[in-house]
Amino acid sequence: MAQTNSERTTETFSGRPQGKSTWFASLDLARPSRRHWLGYMLLAPAVLLMIAFVAYPLFVSLDISFQNVGIVRFDQPRKPFTTANYEKLFTSPDFWNAVWVTVKLVVVVTTSCFVLGLGTALLVNNHFKGRPLARLLVALPWAIPEIIAVVIFAWLFDSSFGLINWLMIKLGLIGSPINWFSTPGAAFSAVSVVMIWKGYPFVSIMALAGLQSIPEDYYNAAKVDGANVWQRFIYITIPSLMPILGVSMILSMLWVFRDFSIIYTLTGGGPLGSTETLSIMTYEEAFGFFRMGYASAVGIITLVICVVVSRLMLHRAPENL
Amino acid sequence: MLKALRNLAFATAASCMALSAIAPAHADTTLKFVSWQKDEPGVMDWWAALVQKFEESHPGVKIEWTKVARSSYVDTMTTLFAGGTPPDIVHLAAFEFQQFANNGWLENLAPYFKEAGIDLNGWTGQSACEYNGETVCLMLLYTGYVMAYNQKLFDAEGIAVPTNWDEYIAAVKKLTKDTNGDNIPDQFGTGHDTAGGGSQYITEMMNYILDTGARFTDADGKVTMNTPEMIEGLARWKMVVKDTLTPRDLPSADIRQLFSDGRVAIRLDGPQIWPIAAKSPNAADLKLAPVPFTTPVGGGSNVLGMAADISDENKKLVWDFIALAASDEMQSAYASAASSPAPSPRADMSEAKAKVEPFDIIAAGAKAASDAGIDRLPKGLEIQFNEFTKMVKEEAQRMIIEDLDPAAVAATMQEKAEAIQKQ
Numbered sequence: 021m022a023q024t025n026s027e028r029t030t031e032t033f034s035g036r037p038q039g040k041s042t043w044f045a046s047l048d049l050a051r052p053s054r055r056h057w058l059g060y061m062l063l064a065p066a067v068l069l070m071i072a073f074v075a076y077p078l079f080v081s082l083d084i085s086f087q088n089v090g091i092v093r094f095d096q097p098r099k100p101f102t103t104a105n106y107e108k109l110f111t112s113p114d115f116w117n118a119v120w121v122t123v124k125l126v127v128v129v130t131t132s133c134f135v136l137g138l139g140t141a142l143l144v145n146n147h148f149k150g151r152p153l154a155r156l157l158v159a160l161p162w163a164i165p166e167i168i169a170v171v172i173f174a175w176l177f178d179s180s181f182g183l184i185n186w187l188m189i190k191l192g193l194i195g196s197p198i199n200w201f202s203t204p205g206a207a208f209s210a211v212s213v214v215m216i217w218k219g220y221p222f223v224s225i226m227a228l229a230g231l232q233s234i235p236e237d238y239y240n241a242a243k244v245d246g247a248n249v250w251q252r253f254i255y256i257t258i259p260s261l262m263p264i265l266g267v268s269m270i271l272s273m274l275w276v277f278r279d280f281s282i283i284y285t286l287t288g289g290g291p292l293g294s295t296e297t298l299s300i301m302t303y304e305e306a307f308g309f310f311r312m313g314y315a316s317a318v319g320i321i322t323l324v325i326c327v328v329v330s331r332l333m334l335h336r337a338p339e340n341l
Numbered sequence: 342m343l344k345a346l347r348n349l350a351f352a353t354a355a356s357c358m359a360l361s362a363i364a365p366a367h368a369d370t371t372l373k374f375v376s377w378q379k380d381e382p383g384v385m386d387w388w389a390a391l392v393q394k395f396e397e398s399h400p401g402v403k404i405e406w407t408k409v410a411r412s413s414y415v416d417t418m419t420t421l422f423a424g425g426t427p428p429d430i431v432h433l434a435a436f437e438f439q440q441f442a443n444n445g446w447l448e449n450l451a452p453y454f455k456e457a458g459i460d461l462n463g464w465t466g467q468s469a470c471e472y473n474g475e476t477v478c479l480m481l482l483y484t485g486y487v488m489a490y491n492q493k494l495f496d497a498e499g500i501a502v503p504t505n506w507d508e509y510i511a512a513v514k515k516l517t518k519d520t521n522g523d524n525i526p527d528q529f530g531t532g533h534d535t536a537g538g539g540s541q542y543i544t545e546m547m548n549y550i551l552d553t554g555a556r557f558t559d560a561d562g563k564v565t566m567n568t569p570e571m572i573e574g575l576a577r578w579k580m581v582v583k584d585t586l587t588p589r590d591l592p593s594a595d596i597r598q599l600f601s602d603g604r605v606a607i608r609l610d611g612p613q614i615w616p617i618a619a620k621s622p623n624a625a626d627l628k629l630a631p632v633p634f635t636t637p638v639g640g641g642s643n644v645l646g647m648a649a650d651i652s653d654e655n656k657k658l659v660w661d662f663i664a665l666a667a668s669d670e671m672q673s674a675y676a677s678a679a680s681s682p683a684p685s686p687r688a689d690m691s692e693a694k695a696k697v698e699p700f701d702i703i704a705a706g707a708k709a710a711s712d713a714g715i716d717r718l719p720k721g722l723e724i725q726f727n728e729f730t731k732m733v734k735e736e737a738q739r740m741i742i743e744d745l746d747p748a749a750v751a752a753t754m755q756e757k758a759e760a761i762q763k764q
Binding site: 093186197204291 | 415416422423424425440526535538588589590591725728734739741742
């Protein structure tokens with residue numbers, strides 16, 4: 021029977037019968053029990069790439085985090101296993117400060133992006149003159165490269181020659197210029213503003229796509245039932261958008277978690293660690309102080325936090341997490 | 342006819358054999374060279390000339406010259422070395438090569454210098470390249486600070502060029518003002534980079550700290566930060582920054598631009614300020630003078646080395662490149678390109694003097710700093726330099742933000758610096 025199947029497979033693939041059974045010929049993908057093999061074979065390149073570029077580096081980082089290593093070299097023997105990096109990490113005030121700053125930034129930026137993104141999406145979802153231009157303006161920050169946006173904002177916030185201070189003084193909001201990048205609270209605010217400006221269009225675009233997919237019939241039925249604008253928003257718009265908003269929130273949150281260029285270019289993590297997030301700390305430990313074992317430990321903890329928060333937000337936290 | 346053809350064939354074959362015999366042993370070799378100065382005005386022409394001269398004298402050898410931005414230079418070089426694919430010719434800043442040497446990534450050049458008979462006595466800043474008993478690099482540039490000032494702004498306030506701290510701070514205070522009445526100062530007496538990394542921050546601070554006689558460490562590498570001199574130096578820095586006598590939170594490039602535009606009256610800087618001043622629309626008003634302090638800031642700028650993990654054949658070629666860079670001819674050219682004295686005592690500075698008007702002032706600054714043994718890199722903290730500078734920057738910022746007593750800050754710095762050193 022096996023011989024017969026093999027011959028049939030050979031016929032199927034080559035178009036002509038072959039006398040001897042080969043390994044390739046034995047891959048009888050026409051057999052119902054082996055049809056799923058084709059799926060695996062087609063997935064294999066992507067899986068191999070994922071292993072090479074995601075899983076392997078992750079494993080290496082995890083391995084390095086358990087070694088007391090300065091600069092990593094793969095031609096050098098592995099250093100002895102140690103948990104010293106994690107022990108140092110959990111007793112380091114700098115680490116807990118970075119966690120606190122990251123959490124603050126995630127909450128402030130993600131919440132603001134959510135509110136601003138949803139607000140602008142609702143606005144440009146209405147019919148009014150100039151709507152295409154308004155939609156373009158809403159999406160524009162998303163299209164501007166981060167580094168260009170940061171340089172522009174650095175000048176806007178400049179304490180001596182920046183537009184923000186000038187405007188605030190002219191409007192009577194402040195009496196003297198604010199040193200935006202050398203005062204902890206002001207620096208955090210400046211970083212948050214830039215990240216919100218850069219991040220809200222993503223939520224806005226996603227929410228707009230969601231709004232356009234809500235059937236008009238829902239709103240008409242609600243109007244017939246006497247629902248006012250606020251009730252229609254709460255009971256129709258928000259529930260219909262929740263799947264999209266949930267994913268947008270998680271993606272925005274992960275973006276804030278991992279963003280490096282905005283903070284590093286604007287403040288370098290300062291002053292006094294007021295904008296030093298976990299990603300800035302990882303970079304500084306690795307390439308500033310050449311403590312790659314310690315930096316890997318920070319990176320692994322960041323990853324764990326991201327995974328846990330993402331799972332909790334999706335309400336699908338596994339039992340064992 | 343046949344004989345003639347045969348003779349021609351013999352002649353051709355003989356020519357080919359002769360040519361192959363004299364062909365270089367390094368045919369089709371490529372040397373990797375990474376630098377952040379590939380498009381830096383002034384020195385980029387010198388590098389280009391050096392590469393061209395080397396390739397002309399080594400037929401078949403090409404130099405693959407790649408630019409990496411200064412902001413990501415250490416990361417890139419660390420990755421290249423750690424990945425086992427270092428550049429053959431190693432170009433590093435004078436404050437960062439120690440980490441590479443510490444990992445054994447830089448070849449000891451002492452035997453090469455000895456064999457070639459190159460005398461490094463009197464080579465400015467070369468002692469910094471001696472690391473753990475090895476000569477791991479060739480110092481390319483050692484600079485001292487000068488004071489660039491705007492004569493027109495000085496004249497408008499009736500101020501003479503300051504020659505000491507008291508005159509300097511009086512001038513700086515007088516020159517800082519709000520010229521358009523919007524309650525925001527838009528003209529500053531001096532300009533410091535307070536936005537850069539720790540290394541740049543402490544360099545700016547050192548202008549005042551050195552004048553009081555303070556040093557971060559002594560000749561034995563012992564931390565000496567809790568001293569009356571350091572406290573006075575910190576108090577001066579606090580006054581200049583807290584009283585907004587300098588624009589806040591701007592990088593060096595922006596400060597230099599403001600100086601060029603006439604918005605900053607005094608800039609304490611290395612020789613790189615001169616080409617900017619010379620090209621300014623206000624060039625006629627921009628002058629150089631010695632710093633008005635007892636000791637100018639100084640230090641090594643950048644070094645040239647050889648990767649240890651390359652083939653012997655490439656090592657010979659890289660050495661030829663370094664030897665060419667150290668030659669009298671190229672050193673003389675370097676002085677003109679960098680607008681600063683070349684480190685070689687044999688370099689002919691006449692062309693540079695003719696080209697750079699205040700060359701003698703720049704040279705005097707470098708000599709004064711060198712004679713006083715000044716280096717931005719504190720002895721005994723070379724490996725922990727980045728961590729040390731970050732700590733000093735943070736404590737100095739804390740002093741300004743929280744209005745702390747410089748004496749308490751000096752004590753904290755001493756304690757933290759000792760802890761960093763012990764790691």
